[in-house]
Amino acid sequence: MTRFIYVTYIRTTPEKLWDALTQPEFTRAYWSETWHDTTWKPGSSWKLMIPDGRVGDSGEVVEIEKPKRLVLKWRNEFLPEIREEGYSRCVFELQPQGDMVKLTVTQEMDTPESKFIANVSSGWPVILSSLKSLLETGDALEATKHWPKGM
Amino acid sequence: MDTDAVFKALADSHRRKLLDRLFAKNGQRLSELCVGLDMTRQAVSKHLGILERANVVVAIRSGRDKLHYLNPVPIHDIAERWIGKYERLRLHALHDLKKYLEDQGDNL
Numbered sequence: 001m002t003r004f005i006y007v008t009y010i011r012t013t014p015e016k017l018w019d020a021l022t023q024p025e026f027t028r029a030y031w032s033e034t035w036h037d038t039t040w041k042p043g044s045s046w047k048l049m050i051p052d053g054r055v056g057d058s059g060e061v062v063e064i065e066k067p068k069r070l071v072l073k074w075r076n077e078f079l080p081e082i083r084e085e086g087y088s089r090c091v092f093e094l095q096p097q098g099d100m101v102k103l104t105v106t107q108e109m110d111t112p113e114s115k116f117i118a119n120v121s122s123g124w125p126v127i128l129s130s131l132k133s134l135l136e137t138g139d140a141l142e143a144t145k146h147w148p149k150g151m
Numbered sequence: 152m153d154t155d156a157v158f159k160a161l162a163d164s165h166r167r168k169l170l171d172r173l174f175a176k177n178g179q180r181l182s183e184l185c186v187g188l189d190m191t192r193q194a195v196s197k198h199l200g201i202l203e204r205a206n207v208v209v210a211i212r213s214g215r216d217k218l219h220y221l222n223p224v225p226i227h228d229i230a231e232r233w234i235g236k237y238e239r240l241r242l243h244a245l246h247d248l249k250k251y252l253e254d255q256g257d258n259l
Contacts, residue, residue: 003178005209005220008228104209125227132228141231 002114004121006105008128012135014094017101018067020135021092030130030140033147040064046072051147054078059087069093074107076116085109085116103128153205154232157225160205165190166198173208173221180216 010017020026024035033051038044042064048057059073070092076082088109095102105124109117130141160166165188172184185195199219202208209222 003220005211005222006224007206007209007222008224009206121223125223128224129227129231 001108001110002112002117003106003108004117004124006103006124006128008103008132009097009100010103010132010135011100014067014096014101016135017094017103020131021070026134030134030144031127032144046074050078062089067094076119079119082116082119085111085114088114088116088120154229156205157207157229160202160207161226163198163201165194166202169195169198169202170207170221173219177220178218180218184219 012020020030022036022040027035028051034056035049036046037049038046038061040061042061044061046059046061047055050056055077057074058077059075061070062073063069063071072090073087074090075087076085086109088107091104091106093102093104093106095104105128107117107120107124126141126143130144134140161170168188169184173179176183181192181196181199184199185192188195190198199208199210203210206222206225209220210217211220212218
């Protein structure tokens with residue numbers, strides 16, 4: 001099992017954070033122009049779409065409890081050697097703490113030394129920092145405003 | 152994020168060593184982290200507590216074990232807030248200098 005955990009505290013409400021995590025108009029702003037293609041129902045298919053129309057990642061909505069918990073079955077689609085590792089599990093947990101919300105993102109894969117986990121582990125910190133910046137200041141970080149050229 | 156707590160957590164070579172070890176292998180138990188370190192188990196546990204309170208390390212229960220994970224988000228926030236933007240200013244300054252010198256060159 002390879003696992004990565006990210007915890008960030010964001011000055012916002014669980015409802016706003018939930019929308020920022022799930023709604024295309026928000027994800028496009030802080031998550032490199034990507035957006036979720038799903039109906040957000042348990043068992044429904046889920047895709048993270050790249051702005052040029054490719055499917056970046058795909059899987060399924062495993063659990064959804066707005067605005068507290070979201071579990072996705074998640075496989076990379078656009079990098080062949082990462083895709084072949086199969087499905088990971090990604091859990092988003094939102095817990096209000098005073099005027100902040102504690103957001104915990106856990107991503108895990110059953111294989112040891114997972115390349116997929118190594119790959120996402122360099123991506124999540126910048127995306128989550130950008131999400132925090134967007135919710136707290138109204139502006140996302142420059143580095144995450146666009147899909148990286150040539151990727 | 153409590154920035155003071157993060158800087159304080161990083162301002163100790165033993166704690167930075169623990170972060171390096173978690174970077175090399177994430178999700179370790181206290182006993183694993185103690186191996187080969189010149190510190191008592193109590194001292195390692197105390198340092199991990201400081202890292203956890205600063206949110207730089209996250210501990211989760213997995214059966215009977217408590218596993219320690221690196222949380223890269225606070226350090227990334229510090230890099231963005233205290234390093235990245237200064238670096239960008241310098242890059243902009245270099246860019247402006249290059250442009251100025253090249254424009255001068257055109258006028259010769």
